[in-house]
Amino acid sequence: AQSVTQLDSQVPVFEEAPVELRCNYSSSVSVYLFWYVQYPNQGLQLLLKYLSGSTLVESINGFEAEFNKSQTSFHLRKPSVHISDTAEYFCAVRRGTGGFKTIFGAGTRLFVKA
Amino acid sequence: EPEVTQTPSHQVTQMGQEVILRCVPISNHLYFYWYRQILGQKVEFLVSFYNNEISEKSEIFDDQFSVERPDGSNFTLKIRSTKLEDSAMYFCASLATASEAFFGQGTRLTVV
Numbered sequence: 001a002q003s004v005t006q007l008d009s010q011v012p013v014f015e016e017a018p019v020e021l022r023c024n025y026s027s028s029v030s031v032y033l034f035w036y037v038q039y040p041n042q043g044l045q046l047l048l049k050y051l052s053g054s055t056l057v058e059s060i061n062g063f064e065a066e067f068n069k070s071q072t073s074f075h076l077r078k079p080s081v082h083i084s085d086t087a088e089y090f091c092a093v094r095r096g097t098g099g100f101k102t103i104f105g106a107g108t109r110l111f112v113k114a
Numbered sequence: 115e116p117e118v119t120q121t122p123s124h125q126v127t128q129m130g131q132e133v134i135l136r137c138v139p140i141s142n143h144l145y146f147y148w149y150r151q152i153l154g155q156k157v158e159f160l161v162s163f164y165n166n167e168i169s170e171k172s173e174i175f176d177d178q179f180s181v182e183r184p185d186g187s188n189f190t191l192k193i194r195s196t197k198l199e200d201s202a203m204y205f206c207a208s209l210a211t212a213s214e215a216f217f218g219q220g221t222r223l224t225v226v
Contacts, residue, residue, distance in 0.1 A: 034214055043219035044157070044205060051213070090157060094215070100145050101170055102207070102215050104157040 002027040004105035021076040023091035033074040034092040116140045120218035135191045137206030145209040152202045196225045
């Protein structure tokens with residue numbers, strides 16, 4: 001079975017500072033990895049995904065994540081955050097084959113302060 | 115861009131009443147899911163549905179829950195006799211194959 005651990009429940013950071021949200025997964029089979037973002041009172045939006053190929057993936061709003069198979073990690077980073085990045089971020093994993101169920105981590109609340 | 119649509123956005127129901135949450139998945143997707151998020155908590159898998167039958171379900175998905183794809187476009191989640199602890203945001207998702215799951219905006223269910 002797959003599982004996802006997000007090591008920080010809350011991350012406060014000042015505007016324009018860099019941030020890293022940590023995610024580790026466990027799985028005995030190949031997986032796909034995702035980061036979803038949830039703004040207050042809204043649904044889940046895909047931020048970025050790793051399916052195959054380059055281990056460094058980027059989003060259109062400056063976030064990036066690197067798949068590290070040896071460390072079973074998929075940490076999310078942004079070099080300079082904005083107030084508007086304040087949201088809940090969920091790391092998620094899905095098997096490459098089978099029922100394709102997506103499993104979510106507990107979430108990390110990113111709070112950007114002015 | 116295609117999207118998953120959920121209705122209603124918010125539903126209030128009395129304890130013990132039946133409720134049906136509706137979803138329209140993306141048209142060419144084959145796998146359908148329901149997830150639940152209790153306020154302030156993680157997103158939990160409820161059930162997956164493929165080829166007109168349940169392919170996997172969690173321990174949360176007990177006999178009070180059922181899913182149906184009554185026609186070629188809708189995917190519904192029914193809770194037969196709601197409890198206070200069923201209050202949550204319910205997300206529908208659909209998936210093609212080798213891609214990410216697309217989620218709807220959710221239905222906030224409040225049981226009073």
